[in-house]
Amino acid sequence: MLDTKFILANLDLVRKATDDKHAASPYIDFKRFAELDEQRRKAQAENDKLAAEKNKISKQIGQLIGQMKRASDADRLKLQSDSGKLQEESKALDEKMQSLAMTFADCERWQDEMRAWIPNVPHESVPEGTDPSANKVVREWGGEPRKFEFKPRYHHELGADLRILDCERGAKVAGSGWYFLRGDGARLERALVSWFLDVHRTRHGYTELFPPFFVTEKTLYGSGQLPKFLDQMYNALEDHLFAIPTAEVPVTAYHRDEVLEEKDLPKKFCAYSACFRREAGAAGADTRGILRVHQFNKVEMLKLATPQTSWDEHEKMTADAEHLLQELGLKYRVISLCRGDLGFSAAKTYDLEVWAPAAAKWLEVSSVSNFTDYQARRSNLRYKPAAGGKPQFLHTLNGSGLALPRIQVALWETYQQADGSVAIPEVIRSYMCGQERIGVNA
RNA sequence: GGAGCGGUGUCCGAGCGGCCGAAGGAACACGCCUGGAAAGCGUGUAGGCGGGAAACCGUCUCGAGGGUUCGAAUCCCUCCCGCUCCGCCA
Known part of the structure; x- marks a missing residue:
């Protein structure tokens, strides 16, 4: 969420961001927000003044009672009546404070509620535009698309023929949108996950985490999935838990409510998880x-960085994801999302799309975002500057590195052979016991 | 799931109704001492919010939320988390 003072000082900017991101809602009313702020501060100032007075009185009562213990009988009576009077005064103050405290708490609650619905503000480098057609292609890699000397087959045809994908049985068991990977399809899935993690760990310097797949409401709130995307999530009502839509959620919460040292930054994590989405x-x-x-399975990269380095880290993380695609030999492009297509919590996002030659479509396989301090404020993620001073909110970044099974789709379609088999990319072979191609599975 | 115990500052740990934002120790920072270091000594070291140009001041925070009281880390209630024992189990 955004800082209250920032919102008030940059109303136009925030209002435009809210509109551009299609986040305008009855929950957001900027005029009311400013009014609430004024009310809140007034109530607090008044309340604090009375509280100070009350604390003083209580202290005096304490002293009187102390004196009473040592006093003569005559003095004791006098002290007793004095302290009685003070007690009355204190009670009177208490009554006055009650409504002030309530006003204060109400204002703060409404402000927080509203802030939860206000999206992050896009970075100035983000293209203007309201829908995906305004997204900008930043670069393309992989040259001319592969030319087939035969009619290339779609991934679902290849999957069925090679018996590496079984959507029918997936539907039988869990419904539409659920699937089995089978034989070498299942093995390739596992191999890709391992390889992704190993590359990030050994060559890109990320620490591997294996996160919980179910999390609490509070955790989802921290990365911005709640309150807005409640209907996109599977939940286990009985236990008040939600199935994670991405490992970003538990990993962002990993250091929640902590103050990190600047010298330990940036923190870099990679994590495999299954991801669950209702796709309502x-x-x-x-x-x-x-x-x-x-x-679906995904390996996620996540960084906690200082505001000074986060934009640099954003480019590096994008490169880390691209590195995988390059080694797999998949044609891809990098898209900078426009303001209207940008996610709720993101300040800037690059999408990586691989080319699926049979479908002749770009498939999104990674989304690399800088959230600046938006998630950090929600999750209370801070760091202590090395130069000293108050703790500051971190910047959080995350990106897929990479998302399956779309990578499988691109691999099957790109590496299919005339005989119907699929070649396995060089870099994956050692993870597949040296296997070089996928033929029909027994 | 049942029974018992516990959650205090960066960490360990005392406090069990007022003088407690909190003893003591460790750690860290600065200063003194030293040729240099260790030991010694001295000083300092939480966060939120509000006010203020700032120095600083006020307020709130001892797992979370509520209650009792003039006053709560301390008493009462609810919840969460951890540990030990028992039961069940991959």
Whole structure:
């Protein structure tokens, strides 16, 4: 969430961000926000003044009672009546304070509520625009798309023929949008996850985490999924837990409510997790195969950085994800999302899209974002500057590195052979016991 | 799931109704001492909010939330988390 003072000092900026991000809602009323702020500060100032007085009186009573213990009988009576009077005064103050305290708490609660619905402000380098058509292609890698000397087959055809993907049985067991990977398909999935993690760990310097797949409401709130995206999440009502839509959620919460040392920054984590998404409202889109599913595997990268380095780290993280695609030999492009397509909590996002040659489509396989201090404020993630001074909010960044099974889709389609088999990319072979191609699975 | 114990500052740990934002120790920082270091000694070291140009002042915070009281880390209630024992279990 944004800082209250920042919102008030930059109303136009915040209002535009809210509109551009299609986040305007009845919960947000900037005029009311400013009024609440004034009311809140007034109530607090008044309340604090009375509290100071009351504390003074209580202290005096304490002293009188102390004196009473040592006093003669005659003096004791006098002291007793004095302290009685003070007690009355204190009670009177208490009554006055009650309504002030209530006003204060109400104002603060409403402000916080409103802040929870106000999105992050985009970085100035983010393209203007209201929908994906305004997104900018930053760069493309991989040259000309592969030319096939035969008619390339779609991933769902390849998956079925090679018996590495079984959507029918997935649907039987769990419903539409659920699937089985089978044989070498399942093995390739596992190999890719291991390879992703190993590259990030050994070559990109990330610490590996294996996170919980279910988290509390508070945790989801911290990374900005709640309150806005409640309907996109699976939950276990009985236990008040939600299935994570991405490892970003538990890993962002990892250092929640902590104050880190600047010398330990940036913190870099990578984490595998299954991701669960209800995809409510997406029915009808990408129905064939496994382009849009309710459960998928993903390796996530996450960084906690200072505001001074976060933009640099954002570019580096993007490069880390690209590195994987390059080694897999997959054609891809990097897109800078426009203001209207940017996520709720993000200040800037690069999407990485791989080319699926049979479908002749770009598939989003990674989304690398800088959230600046937006999530950090929600999650109370801070650091102590090396130069001294008050703790500051960190900047959080995260990006997929990478998301399955779309990578599988691109691999199958890109590396399919005339005989119907699929070649396994060089870098993955050692993770597949040296296997070089996927033929029909027994 | 049942029974018992416990959650205090960066950490350990005392406090069990007022003089407690909190003893003592450790750690860290600065200063003294030293040729230099260790030991010694001295000083300092939480966060939120509000006010103030600042120095600083006020207020709130001893797991969270509520209650009793003029006054709560201390008493009462609810919840959360941890530990020990028992039960169950991959």
